[in-house]
Amino acid sequence: MSSRSFNICIKSALVVLVGAGTLVAQSTEFAIEGRPVQVHGFASQAFAASDGNNYLTMDTRTGTFSFTDFGGNISVQVTGKFRVGAQFYDHNIGQLGRWHPQLDWADGDYRFKDWLGIRAGKVKTVLGLYNDTQDMEFLHTWAILPQSVYPLDLRSSTIAHVGADFYGDIGLNQLGTFSYTAYAGFQPNDPYGGWVYGFKPYGINLTALDGRLEGGDLRWRTPVQGLLAGVSYMDEELHIKATILSAFSFNAVSNKDETSQFYIQYMRNRLTLNAEYRKNLLGLEKFIMDSRSLYGSASYRISKRFEVGTYYSRFYPNWQDNLSDPANHIYDKVATVRMDLTNHWDLKIEGHFMNGSAAGDALRGFYLRDNPQGLKPTTNLLVIRTGVEF
Amino acid sequence: MKLMKSFIALALIGMAAGANVPTRGIKIIANLEVDASEISRDELSRIFLMTKTSLPKASHVEPVLEKSGPVHDVFIREYMGRTEAALMTYYRSLVFTGKASIPKTFNSDPEVAEYVARTKGAIGYVSASASTPGVKTLTIK
Numbered sequence: 001m002s003s004r005s006f007n008i009c010i011k012s013a014l015v016v017l018v019g020a021g022t023l024v025a026q027s028t029e030f031a032i033e034g035r036p037v038q039v040h041g042f043a044s045q046a047f048a049a050s051d052g053n054n055y056l057t058m059d060t061r062t063g064t065f066s067f068t069d070f071g072g073n074i075s076v077q078v079t080g081k082f083r084v085g086a087q088f089y090d091h092n093i094g095q096l097g098r099w100h101p102q103l104d105w106a107d108g109d110y111r112f113k114d115w116l117g118i119r120a121g122k123v124k125t126v127l128g129l130y131n132d133t134q135d136m137e138f139l140h141t142w143a144i145l146p147q148s149v150y151p152l153d154l155r156s157s158t159i160a161h162v163g164a165d166f167y168g169d170i171g172l173n174q175l176g177t178f179s180y181t182a183y184a185g186f187q188p189n190d191p192y193g194g195w196v197y198g199f200k201p202y203g204i205n206l207t208a209l210d211g212r213l214e215g216g217d218l219r220w221r222t223p224v225q226g227l228l229a230g231v232s233y234m235d236e237e238l239h240i241k242a243t244i245l246s247a248f249s250f251n252a253v254s255n256k257d258e259t260s261q262f263y264i265q266y267m268r269n270r271l272t273l274n275a276e277y278r279k280n281l282l283g284l285e286k287f288i289m290d291s292r293s294l295y296g297s298a299s300y301r302i303s304k305r306f307e308v309g310t311y312y313s314r315f316y317p318n319w320q321d322n323l324s325d326p327a328n329h330i331y332d333k334v335a336t337v338r339m340d341l342t343n344h345w346d347l348k349i350e351g352h353f354m355n356g357s358a359a360g361d362a363l364r365g366f367y368l369r370d371n372p373q374g375l376k377p378t379t380n381l382l383v384i385r386t387g388v389e390f
Numbered sequence: 391m392k393l394m395k396s397f398i399a400l401a402l403i404g405m406a407a408g409a410n411v412p413t414r415g416i417k418i419i420a421n422l423e424v425d426a427s428e429i430s431r432d433e434l435s436r437i438f439l440m441t442k443t444s445l446p447k448a449s450h451v452e453p454v455l456e457k458s459g460p461v462h463d464v465f466i467r468e469y470m471g472r473t474e475a476a477l478m479t480y481y482r483s484l485v486f487t488g489k490a491s492i493p494k495t496f497n498s499d500p501e502v503a504e505y506v507a508r509t510k511g512a513i514g515y516v517s518a519s520a521s522t523p524g525v526k527t528l529t530i531k
Binding site for chain 1: 430432433441442443444449450452454467471472473474475476478479482483485486487488489490491492511
């Protein structure tokens with residue numbers, strides 16, 4: 001990393017954290033014409049360094065502070081059943097995001113009954129345990145969520161949709177509670193995500209990757225206290241537009257893009273256990289890619305200020321191919337210590353021990369354009385991340 | 391298979407760690423306009439997890455919490471099965487995904503009781519010995 005880049009990163013981080021810290025000191029709730037209004041925000045800054053390969057478009061082999069994000073929201077409880085709100089989000093992670101702020105969500109939410117509500121606008125997509133909260137590092141034990149299921153570079157593929165959700169909670173006494181979400185809408189394009197970045201060296205300039213989607217989630221808070229199980233499904237029709245070698249235009253529509261995700265969580269007192277499994281089928285013309293992702297995690301809150309955790313994550317871009325080939329998998333063993341310095345400020349130190357690069361078919365995690373000497377079979381990564389929220 | 395065995399083993403450890411927790415007296419209080427005299431543990435938990443917004447005869451209910459203290463610790467442990475950190479994480483996940491606002495929190499039993507007394511639909515918890523004029527006490531069924 002050049003000294004100029006280092007200085008820019010440090011200045012950016014300081015601006016974000018000082019700004020956020022100033023906001024933390026302010027009141028987050030007030031009233032407008034008697035209606036309660038809440039304002040919240042967050043910011044995080046990380047340092048990442050690795051051996052082996054550069055990771056997630058960052059220059060991790062020399063160490064980098066190019067890992068910053070922040071956001072803020074405002075919401076108004078207009079009546080007991082009706083809320084409106086909006087949140088913006090901005091990030092710069094290596095070559096991703098590039099400080100282009102985006103509307104994270106903005107919706108109106110009307111709860112007719114406990115078993116039926118509707119949310120419409122730009123809505124965070126419910127997919128598995130953490131899809132809709134993956135950007136909020138302060139909500140998680142980890143500095144980086146399991147990338148097999150929640151890839152930072154491809155977040156825009158699943159993070160939100162413009163459309164409407166029907167949702168509700170149905171309590172069945174001794175049988176627990178079922179919560180459902182059913183949604184339909186449109187996935188917006190992301191010109192600063194991993195797909196665009198990954199295709200560019202091949203002379204493919206993706207100008208649009210969006211389309212309609214629909215899906216749902218059903219989760220069961222079981223009669224066993226702390227035990228939750230669920231399943232999510234999402235079906236997309238991707239519209240792909242690109243120019244190739246600056247000369248040819250390419251248009252295509254996926255004939256299949258289905259994601260199924262199964263998850264289970266056990267949370268009791270200080271212990272939290274999670275396990276998730278995702279299958280994605282992506283079909284374009286006669287080509288179909290069957291990728292599988294899974295992880296298991298455990299975290300334990302030692303005290304009010306300390307939490308430790310570990311997870312083991314696996315990603316296979318092509319389930320039909322040789323799974324033991326490092327070009328066809330990314331395994332990630334992770335250990336984390338989280339310190340809550342105050343109720344609103346956390347610090348995480350995390351080690352990743354990765355095997356494989358999934359270079360054969362995937363455009364995620366490890367990019368050939370960031371590793372021109374070729375991808376090495378293992379990568380060890382240190383992430384130190386701090387964040388504030390209010 | 392190995393992952394599943396590890397998951398089950400850790401779950402059993404967690405359940406054992408949660409046994410034999412000491413308890414102190416707390417009482418559940420509600421605004422006088424909440425048309426109920428009793429409430430189940432499940433209903434109470436769901437109200438404070440924001441998945442239940444009404445009782446059978448009450449049009450809308452609003453959970454009210456204490457910020458900290460022994461009464462708060464007992465309530466979230468006994469009725470919600472969570473630590474303070476896990477509960478705040480849960481509320482923040484709702485706020486930052488646009489699903490809900492963080493419930494009102496107060497520093498003491500009198501402040502909780504005063505808010506519950508003047509707010510239609512409010513349900514809170516205080517020490518069993520706290521003076522709570524102007525509210526009703528709900529029995530846990």
